Amino acid sequence: MEVILDPSKANGPDPVMDGDQRTFMKDVVEASREVPVLVDFWATWCGPCKALTPALEKVVRAAGGRVRLVKIDIDKNRQLVQQLTQMGLPLQSVPTVAAFWQGQIADLFQGALPEGELKKFIENLLKMAGGQMPSAELLAEAKQLLEAGDAAAALEIYAALGQQEPENAEALAGLARCLIALEEEDQAKEMLDSLSDKLKEHPEISSVRAQIELAEAGRAAQSQLGAFEQRLAANPDDHEARIELAIALNSMEKRQEAAETLLEAIKRDREWNDKAAQKQLLKFFEAWGLTDPVTLKARRGLSALLFR
Structure with a gap:
């Protein structure tokens, strides 16, 4: 089903609002369980923000209440920005726009996009949220096959989708994961490098x-x-050994143990070697995915350590 952005349907409450660190959970995380929520991280000194925000507001309002926009001034909400950055959201530069759906980050982009690209971004988000994206069922089937161990069958689906939709990042990532599972890691790296x-x-x-x-x-x-x-048995504060142990555990598909190992290192000395344990844990999150159950649990553990 094609998603049409029509200004004539923009009735009801204004879907655009200013947000802050006090209302972020309510306005973004909780609200995203009903409709997708875009978060525009901006600053008064940011030139591209002045071009992006009005265009973003226009496109969101034209969506007729099917998506919301929350604008966050990073200078007025430094604590929130610091917390989100430490939890893996890239906010080193603005503008950054993150799309939340079902309490999690579904997509994001950085920099000022033209209005046509913004419409496409929101249309794709709405299709995903409604489960009506043409390739959604195929992607779900391929993912299920890969998780069940049939990488060859999943590869065929991902490859076909990649040919039909050359910009479909989920299909391309799935294709690379299949190649890895089939012990064709070098081919996967070559494919990713060519993007x-x-x-x-x-x-x-x-x-x-x-x-x-x-x-x-x-x-x-x-x-x-x-x-x-x-080494750890001899010296529990050997943080280098603990981090290397976590890396080994992760490669053995022991994600929970790997996360707990790094959380213990952070608990003992979060500043060691320029926060090496925390950086390694964020690398795990990136590899596992934002919605992976171990990521979600470990992120809560990390937040508890950082903001206790």
Whole structure:
């Protein structure tokens, strides 16, 4: 079903509002369980923000209440920005627009996009939220096949979708994951390296690239698993050994144990080696995906440590 943005349907309460750190949970996280919510992180000194925000407001209002926009001034909400950044949301530059759906980040972009690209972004978000995106069922089927261990069958679906929709980041990321599962990691890396800069920045693509990097590091760490455990037994504050142990555990598909190992390192000394344990945990989050159950649980644990 084609999603049409029609200004004549823009009735009811204004879907555009200013937000802050006090109301973020209510206006964004909780509200996104009903309709998709875009969060525009901006600043008064940001030139591109002055071009993006009015266009974004126009497109959101034209969606007729099917999507909302919450604008966050980063200078007035530094605590919120710091917390979101530490939890893995890239807010080093503005404007950054994050789309929330069902309490989680569904997509994001940075920089000022033209109105046509904004419409496309919101249309894709609405299709995803409504479960009506033409390729959604195929993507779900391929994902299910891959999770069930049939990477070859999943590969055929992802490859077909990639040919039909060359800009479909989910299909391309799925294709790379199938290649990894089929022990064709070099081919997966070549495919990812050939993508446009825009696609490389997509969260799905970033996730699979992080997965490859962690797999490479994990193979090296696994060979010294016993040594890391012995070092920790001798000295529980050997943070380097604890981080390497987490990398090895992750490569063995022991995600929960890997996350708990890094959380223990952060608890003992969060500042060690320029927050190395925290950075490694964020790398895990990126590779596992925003909605992975272990990511969600570990993110809550990280938040509790950082803001206790």
